[in-house]
Amino acid sequence: MRYINVKDLTPGMIIANNLYDNNELVLLKANTELTQFYIDRIIGLDYDGIYIFDQGDVEKAKSIVSDETRIKVIGKLKKLDIDACMFLANSIVNEIQNSDSLIIERVTLSSYDNYTYVHSVNVDILSVIIGIGLGLRNEELNKLSQAALLHDIGKCDVPVEIINKPARLTPEEYEEVKKHPQYGLERLRAKEKGGDDIAAVIKNAVYSHHENWDGSGYPRGLIGEKIHLFARIIHVADVYDALTTKRAYKNALNPADTLEYLMANTGIMFDKDIVSTFLQYVAPYPIGCTVLLSDGQQGVISENNRINLPRPKVKLSNGTIIDLTEKLDVTIISILM
Template identity: 35%
Template sequence: MRLISINVLTTGMVIGRTIWNEAGHPLLQKNVVVSDSIIERLKQLGIQYLYIEDEISNGIEIEETVSHAKRMKAVKQITESFDKVKGLNSYSASIILDQQSKVIGNLVDDLLNSVTKDEDLLTILTDTLIYDEYIYQHSFQVTLYSLAIAKELGYTYGDLKTIGMGALLHDVGKMAIPTEILLKPSKLTDEEYETMKKHARFGFDILRNLHTVSLLVAHCAFQHHERLDGSGYPRGLVNDEIHPYAKIIAVADVFDAVTSNRVYRKKMLPHQGIKIIDSANGTLFDSRVVEALKRCIVHYPNGTIVLLSDGRRGVVAKQNSENSALPHVRIFEENNKLLKSTYLISLAVETNVFIEKVETDYIVNIE
């Protein structure tokens, strides 16, 4: 299967991967043949990319680090825990979260097992996400990214558990933000943005009073918007004033934000999100954390069409666990002509060739 933009989806194409709605139910099943009405519906839902089956990508499979069933179970648990504290003052919210701490801890353990069970690169493919539930999906994904980065940096299991708790709860303070600001479908005013920024302090106030959770978890919530150069909030901390755990969550938070659909912004592909993070390497974000992200996250998911620097075109067929930016590519086109038979290359071996462009709008030339 291969990844394409909704802009080039046409009648007769075959869906390669089930698309799920926000409730966890299949919206469009794998192997369904696309019709005009399906295309219109997907556009209405804001779907930007999807997978199709075709000859040039035959046999290429995409497997996420966490299964759909486990994802939906986790997001449901996060939703239930967060909703219990919505609108409460920090004292009352702390009492409720203390009661929920075992559930949250078990959830982190489950996700931690998914990340540490093998040496595969982390692959998370978000399907259609309803905007009202963004905070819950976001908390789930930031936890996985944070755990993967921390694992890559060599943290102990105990450290990973604390980082996972901090990541999962980093945005809990948003439950104290007025809904009309939290879910506003357009750019916030300066006053609204100042209110939104208070979620870091709100989260800290809730989490620091938990008896069942490390105080470091509270500092993860407090500091995940701080930046190395002091331009972050709420306190404008710099460099070593920011806890290492919060530095990890800061990178995971921004990476997920730019690679997820939002009502006011379309999502980027993983390699684009990594480029955004890397542009602030050492200025806003800790270099060790950024480099760990680049090593442990899939840059070009399987099924991605890429144009190489020598003019050849191919589809990413397999990941390279030694260097996530240099996957194995199935070459199917040379000099803008389809080959009678494809062949596989490794960009780690062919070092004189690099990925020049990702082409989700590519249309097969059958001439």
């Protein structure tokens, strides 16, 4: 299995995962052979890349949360159905807890138009994994999941032409976007006025997920542990997913470089303990991505060492597999994707 940029797709390749259109309908099922028509459809939806099978592959790229649950959640987010989102957030916790592995080792596949919704689901999953790593109890994980899933709900009150602008925002537009935590808090408070009770920690996290550890964030400029733990967790997950996702005005950073960014901003933007926990669960080199080795060879990540994520197994073009936990004189120089 290999992750490949859409510009490098050719007819005859076999896709390894279901692909969805912007209405959450299956565009192409796994094991479909690509034609030029299909490739044009994929490009039209602004997918950055997809997984394909290499000769001899039999398994698709696994996901910690099922496609079915993701699709349900995205549909409820689009409808701003807060009750359903909070219920499904608990289902996400259950699926993660029952997963064979908590290691994030695949690239998220998403189309441009669905970015906001897919992003919210990704941030939820990443946040729950961090919460598990920190030893949070089940009740806390459910509330963290709900807060993470709803963290950007305030963006529905930001003008759509700003949210979907295919270029960098002006300073004035950015100031409007910065109001989305307040808008999100107001939506949750309005929900309470209708008779629903929403935990204070959920409202706090939605309101505070852009606060920075050193006090340079917004909307209140909180410092350190004055920022609620849930907000600090969501902040790390939010930035990671945003940086690793292609947008109209920027290319995606690869996972390894994004993890370096998180580490470089520990103590500035992020809580050190949360970043350290996150590093235990996110593979810097996702399965299927193409890498350049220090000996000049190129290969595809075939398996991650879950005890030592920076040292995976790499499959070379001739079929040879190098285990970097054993071949210590070879390192990964860069991700070529």
